[in-house]
Amino acid sequence: MSSSQEINNTRFNAEAQEWDSNIKHVESTAKAVEAIKRYVPGFKAGTNKDLNILELGCGTGLLSFALAPSVHSLLGIDTADGMLHAFDTKLSDHPKNTASPPNLSAINHYLTTPDVPEVQAAATKLHNAPPSTPKLRFDVIVSHLTLHHIASLSDMLRTLHACLKPGGCVALTDYEDFGAGAIPFHPVSKRAGVERHGIRRQEMEELLVATGFGGVRVEEAFVLRKEVEAEDGMPVRELDFPFLMCFGVRD
Numbered sequence: 001m002s003s004s005q006e007i008n009n010t011r012f013n014a015e016a017q018e019w020d021s022n023i024k025h026v027e028s029t030a031k032a033v034e035a036i037k038r039y040v041p042g043f044k045a046g047t048n049k050d051l052n053i054l055e056l057g058c059g060t061g062l063l064s065f066a067l068a069p070s071v072h073s074l075l076g077i078d079t080a081d082g083m084l085h086a087f088d089t090k091l092s093d094h095p096k097n098t099a100s101p102p103n104l105s106a107i108n109h110y111l112t113t114p115d116v117p118e119v120q121a122a123a124t125k126l127h128n129a130p131p132s133t134p135k136l137r138f139d140v141i142v143s144h145l146t147l148h149h150i151a152s153l154s155d156m157l158r159t160l161h162a163c164l165k166p167g168g169c170v171a172l173t174d175y176e177d178f179g180a181g182a183i184p185f186h187p188v189s190k191r192a193g194v195e196r197h198g199i200r201r202q203e204m205e206e207l208l209v210a211t212g213f214g215g216v217r218v219e220e221a222f223v224l225r226k227e228v229e230a231e232d233g234m235p236v237r238e239l240d241f242p243f244l245m246c247f248g249v250r251d
């Protein structure tokens, strides 16, 4: 594990308990859900209840629990135990008196291939697939506010491409690196494990195309206005942060 991954895990383990009470986390997730529903064809076609979703960096499950009721299943993947503990605590509140088990779960895993037993076992349960089904793949991969923590975007996009069924798509949201103005998104104390200050529009487009995705669109999906700390002689102030949707289809 890289040192910035360890810094991230320590940071998110410490923040997990308070994560959902930050109204900006809740607001940006609600905007991401709305954007995902706008971009992913299954939602437009009304076939969303057939979709098996993989979520990279699910954290406490803000996005996962918002999407799960509209889809067939959602498997979250994260690397911070604290965030996953918060996810599982919410899962344990699932009504015990319903006949159907919850259609989502999350595992602690550093994803490099879909073919590892951890991913396949969790997906087999959620997809209701017979245990002998070889190499389960996903219809959609989502991710919110996670790409800026990923060391190699090209490696990760290759992995995500391999996790999709043919015709499946990625719909990944994160804040945009539009230059120095994006740096205050994180307070100084939280910048250590950040691999990049947001994602770049052109870079993401080029990486998605180079990975082999078709129908690539990298576009501003919404804006989050939030307070940033005083720094370099600038006072505490509110700034607008554009968020990009990175969309592509596995042909």
Ligand SMILES: C[S@@+](CC[C@H](N)C(=O)[O-])C[C@H]1O[C@@H](n2cnc3c(N)ncnc32)[C@H](O)[C@@H]1O
Pocket: 008, 009, 012, 025, 029, 056, 057, 058, 059, 060, 061, 062, 063, 077, 078, 079, 080, 083, 109, 110, 111, 143, 144, 145, 146, 149, 150
């Ligand atoms: C900023 S948080 C966002 C969490 C959640 N998506 C949300 O919006 O509330 C980033 C999450 O990505 C996770 N993460 C960082 N690197 C990861 C990796 N390589 N694989 C999976 N998750 C990762 C962190 O543990 C953390 O939970």
